Amino acid sequence: MSRPPSAAETSSLKVRRGKGRKARFSPVDYILKDLWRNRSRTIMSMSSVAALSFLFVLFSSMDAGFADFFSGDTGVPSDEQKELYKVKGVMENWVYLITALSLILMALVVSNTGIITVVERRFELATLRALGISMPRVIFMVSASLAMILYGGVLMGTVLGLLCIPLLDRVSLTLFTQGIGFPLSFDPTLIWRSFLVGTLAGAIGASLPLIFIARSSPLEVLRDG
Amino acid sequence: MDNGTSFISVRSVVKEYRVGDSTVRALDGMDMEIDEGDMVALMGPSGAGKTTLLNMIGGLDSPDRGSVIVKGMEISSLNEGQRALFRKNNVGFIFQFFNLIPSLTALENVLVPVMFDRDPPFDRAVELLERVGLSGRMDHVPGRLSGGERQRVAIARALINDPMIVLADEPTGNIDSVTAREIVSLFRELNDEGKTMIMATHDRLVSARARSVIKMRDGHVVRGKAKSRERIVHLADRKASGGIRRKVEG
């Protein structure tokens, strides 16, 4: 009756696997499939994060552009230089304001997406726990999928921002201000700064849904729905 | 075998739930012993505590008082992490509503409990699905499977870790009677291989083919009757074959 699978059978399995079935199935596959299933939401969350990242990049390069504009200026009297630094201070204030704004909104986007995940997939998460996957691992999976959305968005926004800076420099200024404004300039530290803002926002935003998971009992979810 | 070393023993277990302002006593001093290789049907009206008992044995729930001992291990005293490990290695859960993951294919659903392992037993998942008769539908998502097929995927998933105990909560509650019959036959087959099956059910079809029937009411055993006591458990055979037997087709 019972016998271990013969060599012919295992080889036939391998052949079938070769025709498109993956031989491995890991939590990463699981997360990617879930993001793909909810692709409209994934795209919306990602593009929201991207838009906020883009704003951060834009205002930071405006600040950098201002700094660049005057860095070569040597013939300015010291009194004027002082006043210029004050204008620079204003620009920095704007950068802080926009950073704070994108941080808070990004955190809201992340926590919203996280809460949707936790609410919509509560059966799924409870089932995973009933099947013997420990709570830290479930939390890991949810935070990994949130991190993918977040860093995907930050990457998109930063790259888009860096690509658009030369374009914006010409188009939007001429449209709105008859070509009089400050040149935007690229600042390499922007890249890690925008990822830092993203990380901070993610940490703030993800905490609520993750606490939700940690405190939920799989039993109650499976029983009451 | 009543020397305190039964395979599963439930001792004076009390469990209460808060529902709104009142407390409901789901289990009220439950005492029960289940032998290894038994196939038990838990019968009783809704609210008799069948599901609660299954969850206790499966380590999903812990009792307020009393103890649940499985394989000499007191699971009521394990912490959450240890219980997750216990569930993963010893228990296979089959739910009434299947609880499959909608975005994953049948094959991937079977692999979910072991996805964090370094080397998930891919071939075993394929074999299990072939065994439950789903060889042609491994790449289908649950939305494209019928109720019976979903339940078979759930059964394959419960078996992926080769558990000693399979717990099924109303396994035939959401499928037609022809499919239900096939699924009960499959349970019987698994039981013949030495798995201890415990099923909470209303279905006469299921209880008729169980080895023992335990009737519950209001959180305790009303009547526990062993239908057949001969053990046709081929433990040695089961171990030799690694717990897997292929269904002979045709």
Next chain:
Amino acid sequence: MERRTFNAASYSLSHLRRDGTRTATTIVTISITVAFLLLTSSLLFGMLTDGGGDRKAGLLAGDIPGSVDMFTEFRLDQEISGRARNSLMSYLLLTSAMVLMVGFFIMYNTMAISVMERRREIGILRALGLSTKEVMKLFLLEGAMVGFISWIFALFFGTPLILNLASYLINRGSESIFFVMPSMPLALVIGSLLVTMALSTISTYIATIRPVGSSPVAMMRTRI
């Protein structure tokens, strides 16, 4: 207080009251979003309107008499501060548009959460004989209520913050260079109400259309 009628509005109201925590979270979330919308647009308004009627003469702030009168000493500074204003203004327009987009998404998500939690309820209502349109009306009404309450919160708690804190933060340490005073004209107040109501209703509609359209039986038993 005894209610004699029971209609769609009382249904929505009693739901909002009973499910207080969720309602509060939704309102707080949407209020923050609306407050940010108010912030960016009031700054834009402030920049556009200060300087009086001569605004149209030219956007270069240095050219406008009275608006930046502290710049009489250095011609260069006038030009620079004018350029800074212009840059800020054009990018603020972009910012407002993006905050609007993100705000819409946040609202949609928030509405989607509350609809998702009530799928079972939608199924029951449909099973009891309410038409798709009626269920939809119920949810749209509720979305509009939430939008309105959030707007009130944003206006009454957000405006003082915007007018004081934001303008302080922006103009910190630079009063003598140029000064951006956020302004909140009536047009902005009314406009923000319209935008908030439109966004919350549209997002509720999008979030509800699929659950309401699908089979009530499936809705009452959503586990796969």
